[in-house]
Amino acid sequence: MSNLSQSPKTLEISAGLISKNKNALKTFDIVACYRKFLKENENISMPVAAIEALIELIKHSKAATISEFMESLKDASQELKASTKNSISLSAGTDLFLRFVTRTSHDVTNLGACKEQLINSGKVLVEKSAAVRHKVAELGVQFIKDDAVILIHAYSRVVMLLLQLAARKNKRFKVYVTESRPTSLGVRSAKILRKAGIPATVILDTAVGYVIDKVDAVFVGAEGVVENGGLINAIGSYQLAIVAKAASKPFYAVIESYKFVRLFPLNQYDLPTHTPDLLTFPDLDSYSGQPNQRDEDFKELGSGITRSSSPLDEESQRRHYIEEGGYPDLDKQDNIKDAQNFEEINPTVDYTPPEYITLLCTDLGVLTPSGVSDELIKLYL
Numbered sequence: 001m002s003n004l005s006q007s008p009k010t011l012e013i014s015a016g017l018i019s020k021n022k023n024a025l026k027t028f029d030i031v032a033c034y035r036k037f038l039k040e041n042e043n044i045s046m047p048v049a050a051i052e053a054l055i056e057l058i059k060h061s062k063a064a065t066i067s068e069f070m071e072s073l074k075d076a077s078q079e080l081k082a083s084t085k086n087s088i089s090l091s092a093g094t095d096l097f098l099r100f101v102t103r104t105s106h107d108v109t110n111l112g113a114c115k116e117q118l119i120n121s122g123k124v125l126v127e128k129s130a131a132v133r134h135k136v137a138e139l140g141v142q143f144i145k146d147d148a149v150i151l152i153h154a155y156s157r158v159v160m161l162l163l164q165l166a167a168r169k170n171k172r173f174k175v176y177v178t179e180s181r182p183t184s185l186g187v188r189s190a191k192i193l194r195k196a197g198i199p200a201t202v203i204l205d206t207a208v209g210y211v212i213d214k215v216d217a218v219f220v221g222a223e224g225v226v227e228n229g230g231l232i233n234a235i236g237s238y239q240l241a242i243v244a245k246a247a248s249k250p251f252y253a254v255i256e257s258y259k260f261v262r263l264f265p266l267n268q269y270d271l272p273t274h275t276p277d278l279l280t281f282p283d284l285d286s287y288s289g290q291p292n293q294r295d296e297d298f299k300e301l302g303s304g305i306t307r308s309s310s311p312l313d314e315e316s317q318r319r320h321y322i323e324e325g326g327y328p329d330l331d332k333q334d335n336i337k338d339a340q341n342f343e344e345i346n347p348t349v350d351y352t353p354p355e356y357i358t359l360l361c362t363d364l365g366v367l368t369p370s371g372v373s374d375e376l377i378k379l380y381l
Contacts, residue, residue: 028060030076031083043157047093047258048129050080054097055122058115066105066114073101086273086348088232089223092261097122099380125258132256132363137162140219140254140361141169148173148216151208151244154180154234155189156221158254162361163219164196174199176211180234182343205236212247219252224261225362227376229354229369232261232271235347241356250358257364260376265351278347 034053037044044052057076063069077094081087101118108114140162144150150173152159163175175193179202180186186202193200203211218240224232231237231253244251265271354369364375 028057030054030057030079033057034080034083043130045093045129045157045256045259046089047096047256048126050077050090050093051097051122052126053080054094055119055126058118058122061115063111066109066111069111069115070101070105073098086223088261088263088272088349089259091272092224092259095262096258096260096379097125129256129258132258133158133161134165135363136254136256136361137165139363139366140252141166141171143217143219143250143252143359143361144171144173145216146172149176149214150174151176151178151211151215151218151240151249152189153178153186153218153220153237153240154183155185156254158256159219159221160189160192162254163193163198167196167198175201176215177202178205178208178236178240179203180236181205182346183234185234208240208243212243212249215244215247215249217250217252218244219254222253222255222259223349224259224263225253225255225360225372226261226263226265226351227373228264229357229360229367229372230265231255231352231357232263232265232349233352235350238268238350238352238356241352245356251356252359252361253357254361257362257375257379260372260379262376262380268347268351271347271349271351273347273349278345280345 030053033056034049037049037052038046041049054073054076057073061069061072063072077098080094081091084090100121104114104117104121108117136158144163144166148171150163152163152175163173166173175190175198177186177190177193177200190200190202220231220233220237220240222231222233222237226232233253241251263270263272268274354372357369360367360369360372362375367375
């Protein structure tokens with residue numbers, strides 16, 4: 001009877017401790033901390049910023065037990081993932097750190113010692129991240145030959161470093177950079193390369209097939225490398241890989257191992273970034289009456305255009321009118337509306353299957369896509 005009578009009190013005390021810990025964590029904003037790291041250091045990657053934020057959380061944690069401590073880190077990790085539309089790269093960092101936390105908690109049973117070890121080890125990992133990027137770039141330089149023409153996509157810190165390092169090693173090459181809409185990050189890449197003395201030209205995303213015969217190799221970074229060796233990267237990477245393979249051009253991915261993610265997508269729609277709202281078709285009812293209205297506008301405005309009984313002549317006049325300025329206000333309103341919805345209904349990343357990838361240059365070495373699963377096993381077991 002005495003044990004039963006103490007049970008509610010025990011539960012009440014435990015609940016009180018958990019509530020106290022959660023209230024303490026409310027004073028620490030993990031998302032704001034993460035964004036602060038990204039803002040203060042433009043060269044920091046999302047996984048590293050996430051790890052730094054979790055280290056700060058450990059410093060502020062008031063957990064009384066190992067289990068509470070682990071739970072608070074898991075909750076914070078989920079909060080970070082939910083704070084961004086594309087959490088793939090961020091997830092790689094949080095999952096890797098949580099795996100390290102689990103290992104440490106098994107080896108060190110004292111909570112205070114566990115926290116101290118995690119903070120110190122996390123700091124070492126963050127400090128090594130810059131060196132990791134340089135190691136990847138060093139390995140990738142060997143694939144750039146003199147007088148080569150390189151094609152890159154969007155913007156990647158490690159790809160930029162690789163190309164700048166190759167230039168410092170007196171390798172002569174030129175670079176085509178895809179514009180990478182809708183972000184247009186390719187323009188940023190081209191500016192950085194030109195500043196480093198590397199000839200770079202921005203091409204339209206739709207011009208990849210046009211220039212591919214002039215290209216000697218394709219280099220891309222990645223948001224993440226999945227378990228089968230495929231890539232998740234900025235939208236357009238997949239079609240770039242398809243064109244490269246069709247033209248028998250090597251397709252290299254350069255990426256840090258802390259971006260290896262435990263995902264196994266079978267197609268584009270298995271990505272965690274995919275939602276039912278992407279690439280939806282418009283409601284045609286909202287466009288009803290517009291073609292007739294345009295015809296009326298055409299008739300009323302005229303602008304000296306004479307009507308003709310000849311369909312060909314009438315069509316040529318219509319084309320001339322459109323070329324001179326197009327339909328007036330109606331087109332402008334439609335374009336503004338479409339532009340506002342454009343980014344919302346389009347994906348930001350895509351998945352490139354492993355069969356399109358020649359090699360992956362990582363800080364763990366130069367890997368074939370099939371070798372990624374072995375490295376992931378080493379990281380997480």
